[in-house]
Amino acid sequence: MKILVTGGAGYIGSHTVVELLNNNHEVIIVDNFSNSKPEVLENIKKITGKDFKFYQEDLINKDKINQIFEENQIDAVIDFAAFKAVGESTKIPVKYYINNVSTILFLLEIMDSHNVKKLVFSSSATVYGTPDNVPINEESKTGDTTNPYGTSKFFVEKILKDLYAADNTWDIAILRYFNPVGAHESGLIGEEPVGIPANLMPFITKVAKGELEELKVFGNDYDTLDGTGVRDYIHVVDLAIAHEKALEKLIKEEKGLYIYNIGTGKGYSVLEMIQAFEKANNLTIKYQITERRPGDIAKCYSDTKKAEKELGFVAKKSLEDMCKDSWNFEKNLKK
Numbered sequence: 001m002k003i004l005v006t007g008g009a010g011y012i013g014s015h016t017v018v019e020l021l022n023n024n025h026e027v028i029i030v031d032n033f034s035n036s037k038p039e040v041l042e043n044i045k046k047i048t049g050k051d052f053k054f055y056q057e058d059l060i061n062k063d064k065i066n067q068i069f070e071e072n073q074i075d076a077v078i079d080f081a082a083f084k085a086v087g088e089s090t091k092i093p094v095k096y097y098i099n100n101v102s103t104i105l106f107l108l109e110i111m112d113s114h115n116v117k118k119l120v121f122s123s124s125a126t127v128y129g130t131p132d133n134v135p136i137n138e139e140s141k142t143g144d145t146t147n148p149y150g151t152s153k154f155f156v157e158k159i160l161k162d163l164y165a166a167d168n169t170w171d172i173a174i175l176r177y178f179n180p181v182g183a184h185e186s187g188l189i190g191e192e193p194v195g196i197p198a199n200l201m202p203f204i205t206k207v208a209k210g211e212l213e214e215l216k217v218f219g220n221d222y223d224t225l226d227g228t229g230v231r232d233y234i235h236v237v238d239l240a241i242a243h244e245k246a247l248e249k250l251i252k253e254e255k256g257l258y259i260y261n262i263g264t265g266k267g268y269s270v271l272e273m274i275q276a277f278e279k280a281n282n283l284t285i286k287y288q289i290t291e292r293r294p295g296d297i298a299k300c301y302s303d304t305k306k307a308e309k310e311l312g313f314v315a316k317k318s319l320e321d322m323c324k325d326s327w328n329f330e331k332n333l334k335k
């Protein structure tokens with residue numbers, strides 16, 4: 001199959017492209033490098049030994065995107081192109097809504113006009129807001145989001161549901177990711193946040209490297225085993241495999257709109273993450289307990305039964321793999 005991957009040079013996109021190429025799909029990447037680098041493309045080729053087409057383009061440029069569909073016989077789209085920083089989204093919400101909501105509307109219109117109706121969409125566990133219960137299953141309430149990033153993902157989910165209700169010849173998989181961490185085992189691709197990282201694992205690796213002084217642990221008075229926040233961390237390679245499995249479902253089965261949580265089902269606290277990182281890499285991470293971060297919740301982890309039953313997806317990589325691979329990527333990264 002010929003798959004268009006928007007945001008294919010990004011963190012999750014690049015790992016998914018590797019899985020698609022390894023499964024003998026043809027890949028076309030569209031990326032504007034707003035949060036990624038051209039070297040990623042070379043590194044994907046090094047890892048897989050395979051080639052793909054690439055267009056440096058922004059999805060806002062409708063005519064250019066339309067042209068890509070004119071030039072290529074595309075069978076399905078995996079859409080990763082979006083802004084993803086929770087904190088930043090509270091400062092520039094309009095930009096988030098334009099980039100995360102408008103562009104997919106353009107994309108859907110173009111897909112429809114070329115009769116390309118298979119889509120895997122990157123959503124996020126953030127659509128659940130503050131969950132009533134953990135583990136969170138796909139039937140849990142959504143929409144009570146706490147920041148524009150989360151709301152943008154919720155809006156797009158709603159748009160996709162409306163689209164499917166109006167035209168059931170679409171075939172859509174919405175994947176709600178929990179907390180992606182880790183990197184490809186080659187150390188060639190991984191997460192490279194711009195500036196000071198907002199997320200836990202990239203912050204830990206920067207402290208390990210000596211680029212940041214110490215980790216601030218945001219609160220130790222939550223209702224959790226050690227008082228620090230609990231999350232469902234999933235290795236990015238497992239997450240990439242989940243996309244490949246979702247795509248296979250869209251290719252093989254009846255048409256439909258499917259929603260899956262993609263996590264491991266296990267929750268780890270911030271202190272457990274620090275300990276696991278120290279043990280896996282034989283390093284010490286300096287940290288200090290500070291105030292809670294506004295908007296954070298105590299516990300968030302996934303009920304994984306639906307993805308296991310319907311996609312045959314089970315995350316295989318361990319916490320140790322996540323810690324080792326994150327560090328292996330970071331330590332080889334040039335400043």
Ligand code: UFG
Nearest residue numbers: 124125126178179198199200203216217218229231270296
């Ligand atoms: N944390 C710290 N110190 C830091 C960074 C994080 O203690 O410097 C803690 C947080 O308080 C939280 C945990 O580490 O308890 C994880 O925080 P992250 O920022 O890594 O991740 P979040 O769970 O807040 O959010 C992430 C993504 C969202 C996504 C969400 C889905 O950033 O995009 O997971 O669960 F929607």
